[in-house]
Amino acid sequence: MQSVWLKQALKADGGPGITPLDGDLKVDVAIVGGGFTGLWTALELKSRDTSLDVAIIERDICGSGGSGANAGHALPMWLQLPLLEQVSDTESAMNIGNAALKAIDDIRSVSAEHGIDSQISETNTIWAATCEKQSGHWDEMLRLMEGFQVHGYRYLDKDAVRNATGSDALVGGLIDDSSVLIHPGHLVRGLRRVALAKGVRIFEKTEMTKLGRTSPPTVTTPQGTVTARKVVLGLYGWSLSIPELRSSAMVMFTDAAMTKPIPDKLDELGLRGVSGFTDSRVFIEACRPTADDRMFWTKSGGWLPYGDRLDRCSRQPFRTESELRDVIGGYHPALRDVEIEGAWCGPIDRTMNGLPIFGRLPTCRDIVFGYGYSGAGVVPSRVGSHILASLVQDKDDVWTRSPLVSPLSRSFPPEPMRWIGGQIVKAAISRKDRYDHAGKEVGPITKFWLQFKPASYKPS
Ligand SMILES: Cc1cc2nc3c(=O)[nH]c(=O)nc-3n(C[C@H](O)[C@H](O)[C@H](O)COP(=O)(O)OP(=O)(O)OC[C@H]3O[C@@H](n4cnc5c(N)ncnc54)[C@H](O)[C@@H]3O)c2cc1C
Structure with a gap:
């Protein structure tokens, strides 16, 4: 595909x-x-x-x-x-x-x-949060960056992040001046x-x-x-x-989708030339405009291949078109129903x-x-x-x-333990992402399985 x-x-x-x-x-x-x-x-x-x-x-x-x-x-x-x-x-x-x-x-x-x-678009990428529970690592990150004499990161509050991305769904983030699209x-x-x-x-x-x-x-x-x-x-x-x-x-797939060119819609919504962003879910969502006036987005946590059988997974995204529309609709409700040019998925080697x-x-x-x-x-x-x-x-x-x-x-066991364990950890991650948005704490069993998850956007 x-x-x-x-x-x-x-x-x-x-x-x-x-x-x-x-x-x-x-x-x-x-x-x-x-x-x-x-x-x-x-x-x-x-x-x-x-x-x-x-x-x-x-x-x-x-x-x-x-x-x-x-x-x-x-x-x-x-x-x-x-x-x-x-x-x-x-x-x-x-x-x-x-x-x-x-x-x-x-x-x-x-x-x-x-x-x-x-x-190449110099509009940067923002490492953002979609709920209060996801935010909070900014202070630590900014302090660490100071120690390295790196000054490319700036904190953006909710209003600033809305101005930069056009999305109301983000509660804050770090913009990285040196990133490009x-x-x-x-x-x-x-x-x-x-x-x-x-x-x-x-x-x-x-x-x-x-x-x-x-x-x-x-x-x-x-x-x-x-x-x-x-x-x-x-x-x-x-x-x-x-x-x-x-x-x-280990490998897990990420789904991706791109709209048809929607210049009028982008103008109407003030989305032309906005910054790209990733959220801070464990199963990250990311979104960005393209140079030819489309919107593009991804969601990780897709197919989990058995062994090295990656090709069986790459034929179609893990999520249905409606589920993929919900992802973009979560950031830009007015884009939920625009025409999609293509949806695909690809492996992430973690x-x-x-x-x-x-x-x-x-x-x-x-x-x-x-x-x-x-x-x-x-x-x-x-x-x-x-x-x-x-x-x-x-x-x-x-x-x-x-x-x-x-x-x-x-780090990762052989099959079939890898796939079975992977499915359990995957379910634990989905639960954590859901609970974070509901402002709830996950239970001890979910916490136990989360310790086996590979690092996300920020290495750990
Ligand atoms: C949906 C998605 C979104 C992503 N978003 C970002 C992002 O925004 N920013 C970012 O930095 N990274 C992102 N990544 C990750 C990034 O794409 C990869 O890390 C990067 O492309 C890896 O490059 P590569 O050359 O190692 O792998 P590849 O481009 O996959 O090259 C490996 C090649 O090996 C070939 N191959 C496999 N087996 C064989 C064989 N037996 N014989 C000969 N050839 C073989 C494959 O066909 C393939 O072309 C994303 C990945 C995906 C899937």
């Missing part, structure tokens, strides 16, 4: 121009996965060494995963700083924070240099075009069916085997198909603490990986491309020593 973003981007770039692999191949670096992680890493490697022979192996088309389906909130990584500091030190945490700011600049500069219509489809397809122009070979409709943990490693596909000095896995939620990566992350993980596969040091973005990968995938490139080049530098290069964990 293609997102409206991806359909728009494919229409604009004249169709995919697919080249599947045709026979065996030897390269310096094989990257599996043609999303932001794979494409940024390919570009980073080429910028470091133009002579490297880099190939991307993508089972569908570039952008068909999370990168072409997301909400396009390009968020800096300030919220991650306290946790990063806890697992490393202040300087290493700030390095990541600054790299994330630079990543947003990279999106701007690559788009400007190569004519990518990323539709982008068109994820155009960006990912644009990066593909730039990568091709830089000499990266891209093989689409080419699925990795086996990963050889050999020296050198191999990537087997139905059309041939790729042998590479190094392999990069940029597989996002599909990382669960790699046994070594399975226990460090780690327990909400930080992505980069590293080398314990069973083969020549295979490196990056995943676990926990719902915010647009910016961290660019940060991670530096880390992955340094790992590929066997460097000992600020990137390979970064706190995001961390050991794999045993």
